[in-house]
Amino acid sequence: MTVTSADASDRTPIVDRQALADLLPVAVPAVPFGFVIGLAITESAMPAWVGWLTAPLVFAGAAQLAMITLAGSASVWAIITAVLVINTRHLMYSAALAPSFRQQPTWMRWFAPFLLVDQVFALASIQSHRSPLEFRRYYLTMAIALWLVWNTVVPLGMLIGPVVPEAWRLDYAPPIMFAGLTLFAVNKVPAGVAAIVGGFVSLMTVGLRDRLGIVVGAVVGVLAAALVEQAMANRATR
Amino acid sequence: MSLSAALLVLAVATLGTYFARSSLILLLADRTLPVGVERALTNVGPAVLAALTINLAVGSDGLGSIELAEGASILVASVVTVWKRSLIWTFVAGMATLWILSALT
Numbered sequence: 001m002t003v004t005s006a007d008a009s010d011r012t013p014i015v016d017r018q019a020l021a022d023l024l025p026v027a028v029p030a031v032p033f034g035f036v037i038g039l040a041i042t043e044s045a046m047p048a049w050v051g052w053l054t055a056p057l058v059f060a061g062a063a064q065l066a067m068i069t070l071a072g073s074a075s076v077w078a079i080i081t082a083v084l085v086i087n088t089r090h091l092m093y094s095a096a097l098a099p100s101f102r103q104q105p106t107w108m109r110w111f112a113p114f115l116l117v118d119q120v121f122a123l124a125s126i127q128s129h130r131s132p133l134e135f136r137r138y139y140l141t142m143a144i145a146l147w148l149v150w151n152t153v154v155p156l157g158m159l160i161g162p163v164v165p166e167a168w169r170l171d172y173a174p175p176i177m178f179a180g181l182t183l184f185a186v187n188k189v190p191a192g193v194a195a196i197v198g199g200f201v202s203l204m205t206v207g208l209r210d211r212l213g214i215v216v217g218a219v220v221g222v223l224a225a226a227l228v229e230q231a232m233a234n235r236a237t238r
Numbered sequence: 239m240s241l242s243a244a245l246l247v248l249a250v251a252t253l254g255t256y257f258a259r260s261s262l263i264l265l266l267a268d269r270t271l272p273v274g275v276e277r278a279l280t281n282v283g284p285a286v287l288a289a290l291t292i293n294l295a296v297g298s299d300g301l302g303s304i305e306l307a308e309g310a311s312i313l314v315a316s317v318v319t320v321w322k323r324s325l326i327w328t329f330v331a332g333m334a335t336l337w338i339l340s341a342l343t
Binding site for chain 2: 079085089178181185219221226
């Protein structure tokens with residue numbers, strides 16, 4: 001990944017090639033995940049066209065997968081709660097990128113967050129040295145490109161899904177991908193505590209109706225992590 | 239799931255996700271969040287993803303219902319994720335383990 005700071009000018013092309021080059025390594029892993037979501041849509045209790053609309057509208061892999069896989073086995077409000085809880089991390093992204101949007105036009109402030117997924121945040125968060133125009137070109141180039149990739153691979157998964165034999169066990173691909181995403185999200189001790197406690201409590205409460213064990217596990221995991229954060233802060237101040 | 243219920247979920251998820259992504263850019267661009275709130279938010283992702291992984295992997299029947307191949311696939315996928323730091327490898331290793339052990343058992 002390379003960070004550049006070329007001067008903006010009237011001759012600057014609309015597409016930022018550096019943004020596309022930077023996007024490639026983080027977009028490639030999204031391809032099999034999008035494909036799995038497409039497959040999951042074909043096996044979901046949710047109407048297929050509604051499941052497909054999650055790709056262009058929600059545009060959030062983990063939340064989409066939760067919606068699609070929980071449909072039919074959980075209540076509407078349990079699904080909505082799970083989706084919103086999963087996407088709570090986007091509040092953090094929004095807070096972290098807010099300074100980069102101070103000099104952006106109003107339309108950019110309203111439109112850009114629609115595309116603010118994990119990969120977009122990861123790349124945009126290291127572009128604060130760019131001028132407002134350069135930042136806008138960079139952000140829109142890579143974010144729109146990723147949106148196009150996502151909205152290509154999800155329908156492909158839906159098309160190929162029905163002809164995939166059950167013996168391939170692709171029904172079990174979602175928990176495998178979620179296990180990977182969980183480990184990607186663990187980058188410090190409290191986050192590890194949140195994951196371990198959240199997973200353990202979810203296991204203990206797996207029998208709860210409407211898969212409420214997910215929400216219970218997540219809440220207890222976050223509380224446990226907060227306690228660890230506090231204990232670490234207290235130890236550091238001694 | 240009925241069409242109306244699916245559309246309700248889609249609408250709330252779309253608006254809720256956009257709200258989470260846009261609210262602090264639009265409303266708090268010139269301010270900072272309390273440190274405690276920022277710390278708590280960073281831990282929400284791992285907690286909910288782990289809870290979701292376990293819930294989907296085990297199902298509603300509990301730990302006893304999980305097959306050897308399924309448990310091993312999660313374990314191998316996790317190890318490979320830490321090793322390769324790549325979701326492609328996570329997928330390939332997890333599914334390969336599942337297929338091989340399912341065929342053998």
